Amino acid sequence: MRKLPRRRLLLAIAASGLLAGAGMALIRASGYRLAPEVAGSLKALRAWQYLVIEAVGGRILAPERIAIGRHADETISKLPVEERRDITRFITYVEHVAPISLGHFRRFTALSAAAQDQVLQSLESSSIDQLRAGFQALKALALMDFYRRRESWSKIGYDGPVIWN
């Protein structure tokens, strides 16, 4: 077998790493559509992450339909940096890795509702603690946004605060 000199080997490794990274960036960045005024106002999330959160929220809150992205972005922006990092990493996992583990070769945001539910159920009951914790964090974001709204309270028979502010 031909051996590459060390310097050329290191350069080759670096180049393929750059190419792989660029490829991932292309995959990640491509095919997502978000209104510029929304994308431009985000504080913690990138546009594609926002769309993943919206898709996850859509299944957590089904059959209700509310957009949780803005509130989630605002909430995440106020978290300590470690939590913010963990959530954004988990969003990447949900979008690109979790579907593959169930035999779906499309990213989460491109799956059918039924397939998305399957992915989320697998995360909720995963034997890996971090995946369950990540799911609970995204679930909490969705539920916080829904149940902070007065119109949601009337649906569940909750009176809300006894004072007006």
Add this chain to the structure above:
Amino acid sequence: MPVEHGRAQRGSRVLEADVVIVGSGAGGGMAARDLAFTGARVVVLEEGPWLGPTQMNQREDAMLPLLYQEQAARSTSDRAIRVLGGRSIGGSTVHNTNLCKRAPAEILDLWARRFAVSGASSSDLEPIYQSVERELSVVELTIEEQNQNNRVLDRGIERLGWRGGRLKHNRVGCTQSGFCELGCPFDAKQNSAKVLIPQALARGALVVCDARADRIIHDGSQASGVSASTLAADGTRIGELTVRARTVVLAGSAIGSSALVLKSALPDPYTRAGRGLHLHPGIAVAGLFDQRIEGWKGIPQSVECTEHLEFSEGSERRIWITTAFAHPIGTAVMLPGFGATHRQWMLRYPQIAALTAMVHDETSGRVRVTSNGRSQIDYQLGDSDRKQLELGVRSCAKLLFAGGARRVLVPSIPALVLDSPRAIEQMPAVIRPHGIPLTSVHPMGGLSFGDDPRRAAVTSSGEHHQVRGLFVCDGSLFPTSLGVPPQISIYALSRKVSRVVAARLGASSG
């Protein structure tokens, strides 16, 4: 003299005092009040804001981030247990449910026998408890004050023939609105913010909110003050505040005080700081009823079940049960599942009652500080405590069925729905990390007191074993879990420590 706001203080500022107190909760408030009454120059530093009753809007989304550390998202390092603590003038006494229980006599005896704690026996603390309970208007809750959720528990206790009873609380003028955990807009809680801080202010204490203590100033053998940061509303550092004082009192909670000591490079020859952390973790179980319970209305917790709570050393009955109702966000986050299944449970929200079982834990965790200065809570629930919580889940289920529930939901993943009491016996084990929501509202330990420096961070009088003039007067003092809500014991131990501080200040002033 009003409370000063750190968010209005940019640049550098130096204050001189006789004593600087870090934290304004049960421990800090009591120390501030008692020491101000002696005529000492007192400065209190509180990391969180000052929130008056008119700012308590009873909304979960607004108040949880304001009143709780890390926006109510703090957890153990493995994220398995949520750890709640206060962050405002008054600390956790602003959002707690006002339960007042003294430390069990057996626990105080254990501290004396096993942990070389002196001067904190039942007889030593009796007059202090009496004075605290009188000043904070502690009385037993009446039957009329039981909301429907608590009546379910009361009925369950009676029908099963179990031990339990009414709890004591420190409210005056309570309207029973049911929003205690989000702060009281009716100013009914007789807590640190309502009773103690105003008395300290009236006696000349200076209280600075939005001021986070960063480091204890010392020379390795004597404390000489605290270095702090003033904070903007979003928590960013905007200024520097140094308080020079020969006496420093830590009352920033088990987590906060331990972390501050660790950040301050104090001598710690026996590696005591941060160790011996107990969380008193709890689980919640829900019951579904035919009738409306509306558990969010009324005083949240007024009844306890002590059938499985016994404090002798080595006891295998270490479960304390009370009610645990949450408003919609808290309930929704706790319920397992998502989508249509989850929604079906939330549509029955008015018909749900909920109980919590907390374990008087033997597990010993640790507070650490990360490289960027954040607190880290390392805690892995031990087997013995896990078995106790399994007992707790089953006991809550039995109580709910006995109280009239049609079905019982155990919020494990996957969720368990029990259709009859018989199903409880066939239940699989459910307590595992991230397998069921666990919450701690009573972190304790981390800077335990005792006369043996090899086993305790501070003396029985609350003074650091190696650094003179540094005292601790919060829940970090406890060498073990208390097994019951700790607020009254924190107030009491703070008063005890403050007397030592006052004597020291009096002696040094001649």
